[in-house]
Amino acid sequence: MSLDLSVQHRFDGFALDAGFTAPEGVTVLFGRSGSGKTTIVNVVAGLLRPDRARVSVCGEVLCDSASGRWVPAARRRIGYVFQDARLFPHLSVRQNLTYGQRFSPAPLGTAQSARIVEMLGLGALLTRRPGALSGGEKQRVAIGRALLSGPRLLLMDEPLASLDEARKAEILPYLERLRDEAQMPLLYVSHSTAEVTRLATTLVLLHEGRVARAGPVADVLSDPELAPMLGVRRAGAFLTGRVARHHEDGLTELTSPAGAIFLPRVAAAPGATLRVRIAAQDVLLAAAHPSEISALNVLSVEVLAVRQGDGPGVMVQLDAGGERLLARITRRSAEALGIAPGRRCYAIVKTLSVAPFAIGENATADP
Numbered sequence: 001m002s003l004d005l006s007v008q009h010r011f012d013g014f015a016l017d018a019g020f021t022a023p024e025g026v027t028v029l030f031g032r033s034g035s036g037k038t039t040i041v042n043v044v045a046g047l048l049r050p051d052r053a054r055v056s057v058c059g060e061v062l063c064d065s066a067s068g069r070w071v072p073a074a075r076r077r078i079g080y081v082f083q084d085a086r087l088f089p090h091l092s093v094r095q096n097l098t099y100g101q102r103f104s105p106a107p108l109g110t111a112q113s114a115r116i117v118e119m120l121g122l123g124a125l126l127t128r129r130p131g132a133l134s135g136g137e138k139q140r141v142a143i144g145r146a147l148l149s150g151p152r153l154l155l156m157d158e159p160l161a162s163l164d165e166a167r168k169a170e171i172l173p174y175l176e177r178l179r180d181e182a183q184m185p186l187l188y189v190s191h192s193t194a195e196v197t198r199l200a201t202t203l204v205l206l207h208e209g210r211v212a213r214a215g216p217v218a219d220v221l222s223d224p225e226l227a228p229m230l231g232v233r234r235a236g237a238f239l240t241g242r243v244a245r246h247h248e249d250g251l252t253e254l255t256s257p258a259g260a261i262f263l264p265r266v267a268a269a270p271g272a273t274l275r276v277r278i279a280a281q282d283v284l285l286a287a288a289h290p291s292e293i294s295a296l297n298v299l300s301v302e303v304l305a306v307r308q309g310d311g312p313g314v315m316v317q318l319d320a321g322g323e324r325l326l327a328r329i330t331r332r333s334a335e336a337l338g339i340a341p342g343r344r345c346y347a348i349v350k351t352l353s354v355a356p357f358a359i360g361e362n363a364t365a366d367p
């Protein structure tokens, strides 16, 4: 079950030339404004007929300019969730949910529909009108409506962008469940590194209409060569860890291949596996194990690569027990500490620098 895509298209002043494979799970299209994310989504949906393209979903060719094949949007069996929920205000949640089924070539049956209503927590909302729903609830209905039409692929174009932080936090666990249970590719456009960390299985980094890099999210986020495209302040990798215990002083302790990690308390139960995003600029490096220091997270690491920036900073890629971290330090410090590939040192991560929104459940990792 995958989406395979290659597309070339020109607008006045913009050329798109991109190709990638999106396997099951969430493939996030990430890149600056105007890098071509929505154009790609529109080609996959069948809303834009490009100059040249080949798009196939689960082996079925939907568009092939070489042979002239073009399956119209309505027959593609693709679900589309937009930034705004676009529900019908005069219909109940139940009627909104079933609306898409009327036009679908393969709508879900009653049992599967009930399963999706349960997965998205919509049971208690079925008789309400959209006007009586929060933004997060509306988006859950929009996702449910897309799923009930029986899609082979779900397209989500910044589905959280119109929500505040509280509503985002409310809907993310549902998206995680969808990722882990839907057994289809989800193509997801986002500007948010927190969403990428939390949801992505695969990351496609777009830069000026081209794929700068595509691959497993941990590999792409920890590549120091890509940091300039992400922006040095936004660059950072993540560690996966398992909740070991909640301490009485408000900290949660994770065990990870990199060592123990302490976080402000998270809601996840002991045993849950989490991804913890660690921004490169929040990591300090020390040649020796520091003593009498306030930071709780001190990880033994090995330098894998060093990337020199244009300014005074360098981006250092680190191996932490088999996982990858990035640290952004000054060139001056790197020279003083002898930071070079193969050098063993210590990465210090200030406990409270790990933002709660950046912590997500990750059913696929098993440290």
Ligand SMILES: Nc1ncnc2c1ncn2[C@@H]1O[C@H](COP(=O)(O)OP(=O)(O)OP(=O)(O)O)[C@@H](O)[C@H]1O
Pocket (backbone or CB within 6 Å): 011, 012, 013, 014, 031, 032, 033, 034, 035, 036, 037, 038, 039, 040
């Ligand atoms: N219908 C159109 N006609 C002309 N130019 C277009 C059209 N649609 C998009 N473009 C241009 O193509 C480029 C890519 O647009 P696209 O919407 O795919 O970018 P994006 O990465 O989704 O951006 P954003 O993050 O701001 O939504 C932009 O320069 C945009 O102005």
